[in-house]
Amino acid sequence: MSDMLRAPAEVKYAEELDWLESVDDGPKPFSWRLSPKMVRLFILGSERADGLDREIAPKWFGDRSFVERSIVTLASDRGLLLIGDPGTGKSWLAELLSAAISRNSTLVVQGTAGTTEDHIKYSWNVSMVIAKGQSRASMIPSPIMTAMETGVIGRFEELTRSTSDVQDALISILSEKYVSIPELDDDNIVFAKPGFSIIATANSRDRGVNDLSSALKRRFNFVRIPVVTNKKSEAEIVRFRTEELLRRHNIELEVPPTLLDVLLQSFADLRAAAASAGSDDERLESALSTAEQIGVLEDAILHSNFFGARALTSETLASSLVGSLARRSPEDLAILNKYWHGVIEPRSREQSGEWDGFLSGGRKAIATLS
Known part of the structure; x- marks a missing residue:
């Protein structure tokens, strides 16, 4: 950690996550590293009623229902969209959820006006393609495709800042749970493994930049994170x-x-x-x-x-x-x-x-x- 300007949550809290995993006897969906109850406990902190041998400090401060609904959504086959004003902790909550569930929060696509379909699907290593032709070896998977192949959580930051073409490409991933690679004759479909899901964030002040289509909205469960006023x-x-x-x-x-x-x-x-x-x-x-x-x-x-x-x-x-x-x-x-x-x-x-x-x-x- 001393060599990192900012360590991801799974590195920063590695010892705590290891301990929680060792004492976790709850049912785990798919390939989750922690049970839903332990994911909530890791994020919101422990209470005396939890009966643990050590205290787990809270890392996100907000209503318990937001965290529970987020966890339940990720245990289903729907994506999770965290929406709210800037600075309400959406990205931090997404990182904590990914770290607790998958022990990897770094599979992130940052939505901008320059984000293309390649950023959420795949691109090609040009030099390898010239030398040996197109193959799975010369393909560069996106963070989302990597999440699909390994059955973990992928993250998409600032979804409404990406163009409609990118949003449309995301619809097929959330619906079909696979990506086709038409350039290849064989081994040309990447199927999502159990445990794959997407956590997206959206800034409520960006409404009108690139509004989400009704088709994409149906693929997400919305969790609105309010500004903390307490x-x-x-x-x-x-x-x-x-x-x-x-x-x-x-x-x-x-x-x-x-x-x-x-x-x-x-x-x-x-x-x-x-x-x-x-x-x-x-x-x-x-x-x-x-x-x-x-x-x-x-x-x-x-x-x-x-x-x-x-x-x-x-x-x-x-x-x-x-x-x-x-x-x-x-x-x-x-x-x-x-x-x-x-x-x-x-x-x-x-x-x-x-x-x-x-x-x-x-x-x-x-x-x-x-």
Whole structure:
């Protein structure tokens, strides 16, 4: 792991997955490495009622029903589509599901406008084709085809960003569970082995980019992942991710609970303002997701560690928040300036404490960017 900038979940939690597999006596669908109950436990963490000899920490924070429905879908012959706003943890949940079920979360196709049918089926090694002709040996299988051949989970990120041709090719894979190779005379069909399925993600804000056809929608079970608005759950997610960052960078820096409260309250205020806004010009371009909160806090921590007094302050946190959320000028800066004058300034007078530094740091950052 020390040689990887970011280890996939099956590597990062390999010891935990090995242990769960060794004590798992539940029924396993197809070629699954863990039973559905253990998959859920790996993702959501253990409870005392589970009766395990060790504690399993939660890795995804959200409603249990979302995880259970996702697992049940993958145990069927339908694909799973995780849909929601940016930063709601769709990709992380897909990675955890793949790691627990298949011990391989790296068979991923990234959907873009440039994604072609070859990316989900196969392509050819041109030099081998010239030398020896087309054969299975000269074929380069896509991550999805590799998942089919090995009976594991394949992943498709940002499905709605891919073109209709790519989406149509996916319909046949999900329906027929095989891929034909017309260029070959023999051995020209790749059949999916039991255990194969696809987890796709889609950004609900991308609606209208490349809408899914009704035929493709029928091949997926939809699980909608909402933005986390519960402060306790959000605090757990932010704390979990921040601790990972500190360990990865070997940083010994404490995040005071009062500053975490300031961050959570600020995002809650900005979300409420966005919900009541009359037009897009009155809303920040940011989705104000939990992931963006984590990004703001990470930026503040790294700035404090490398350029500050190795102590996180409310001024640094405010500067990081303004710098991260002010994406449009002057629209976003005007919204943040209004928030600082209308909400942060009165709160600083009433509550003082960390809000004083937060007020000062935000004002300076807005003035610098204006």
